[in-house]
Amino acid sequence: MNDRGDDGVYVGNAGIDAAGDRGWLLGHFKPPGDPRHSDEVEIKWGVHPPGDERAEWVRGEERTALLVLISGRFRVELPGRSVLLSEPGDYVVWGKGVDHSWRAEEASTVLTVRWPSVPGYRVG
Numbered sequence: 001m002n003d004r005g006d007d008g009v010y011v012g013n014a015g016i017d018a019a020g021d022r023g024w025l026l027g028h029f030k031p032p033g034d035p036r037h038s039d040e041v042e043i044k045w046g047v048h049p050p051g052d053e054r055a056e057w058v059r060g061e062e063r064t065a066l067l068v069l070i071s072g073r074f075r076v077e078l079p080g081r082s083v084l085l086s087e088p089g090d091y092v093v094w095g096k097g098v099d100h101s102w103r104a105e106e107a108s109t110v111l112t113v114r115w116p117s118v119p120g121y122r123v124g
Contacts, residue, residue, distance in 0.1 A: 072108025
């Protein structure tokens with residue numbers, strides 16, 4: 001399911017669309033004129049197998065982030081703190097300058113929202 005009409009509306013499926021852009025559904029990296037293009041926010045539908053992780057910490061973050069657990073068990077590592085998301089709807093928010101990494105303890109699906117959408121950052 002994917003419908004991009006001339007009316008400025010895009011209808012899709014997160015699981016299908018995310019597979020085409022390493023999980024990213026919306027952000028500055030989508031083409032101008034696409035309703036999913038935004039300089040204000042980025043949204044990612046992340047599907048992670050058990051053990052998937054970001055081994056290297058993200059450092060010098062310039063964005064604020066919200067990560068919501070859809071399914072599974074997902075751990076977010078923050079300076080001096082480890083947060084386990086284990087129930088659907090559990091979430092964590094961290095601000096600018098907060099380093100982080102993560103690990104899927106079970107097969108997990110998470111929704112990540114970051115703002116602003118900053119060009120030059122890797123979108124993976």
